[in-house]
Amino acid sequence: GQQVMQIPQYQHVQEGEDFTTYCNSSTTLSNIQWYKQRPGGHPVFLIQLVKSGEVKKQKRLTFQFGEAKKNSSLHITATQTTDVGTYFCAGGSYIPTFGRGTSLIVHP
Amino acid sequence: DAGVIQSPRHEVTEMGQEVTLRCKPISGHNSLFWYRQTMMRGLELLIYFNNNVPIDDSGMPEDRFSAKMPNASFSTLKIQPSEPRDSAVYFCASSLCTGFECEQYFGPGTRLTVT
Numbered sequence: 001g002q003q004v005m006q007i008p009q010y011q012h013v014q015e016g017e018d019f020t021t022y023c024n025s026s027t028t029l030s031n032i033q034w035y036k037q038r039p040g041g042h043p044v045f046l047i048q049l050v051k052s053g054e055v056k057k058q059k060r061l062t063f064q065f066g067e068a069k070k071n072s073s074l075h076i077t078a079t080q081t082t083d084v085g086t087y088f089c090a091g092g093s094y095i096p097t098f099g100r101g102t103s104l105i106v107h108p
Numbered sequence: 109d110a111g112v113i114q115s116p117r118h119e120v121t122e123m124g125q126e127v128t129l130r131c132k133p134i135s136g137h138n139s140l141f142w143y144r145q146t147m148m149r150g151l152e153l154l155i156y157f158n159n160n161v162p163i164d165d166s167g168m169p170e171d172r173f174s175a176k177m178p179n180a181s182f183s184t185l186k187i188q189p190s191e192p193r194d195s196a197v198y199f200c201a202s203s204l205c206t207g208f209e210c211e212q213y214f215g216p217g218t219r220l221t222v223t
Contacts, residue, residue: 031209033210033211033212035212041216042199042214042215042216042217043151043199043201043212043214044214045211045212045213048209048211088151090212095141095153095156095164095210096210096212097153098150098151098153099150100150100151101150101151
């Protein structure tokens, strides 16, 4: 079955540093979704990318979908303590397959 | 809208007991998903309903697990008998899936502990 790999598993940063998480699939994805889960919380939808090479921004967050539609990335500029949480990508067709997530720890 | 509602929020039970988790999806959504989340295995899709019909239950671990969706506003996930390895957070999510758009709204989850 389809697998979505996400790296790194954990990332420690100092507040103000940038952060990037990567998502890779062995097969072409029709779309990619990104979710954020705060500690003790539930996943919350952030964004969906559909087009090859698509780039979308939400304030300090930049999402990219690869040209081959097999990879994606989420970049956060100048992290803040409110960015703490686990970021999941979910790719696929009708039923998204979730990656294992990247846990972001921001040190003040 | 109140979002996806799950109950109970916490459940502690003894091995061998029956456990029933409940979910009320967002009104108007046509798809419902049950997930299990653990540190070891991450977020696993257990079963997916579309228009109240189970479409894919390949993620259901074994026959001890069953799920129903008797109507568009209610679903249950039952574990009978429960085992300690079933301890996890169980999420229900709903979505209005159209074409390839399937943005999921998750409920707060039920934290299940089986002793």
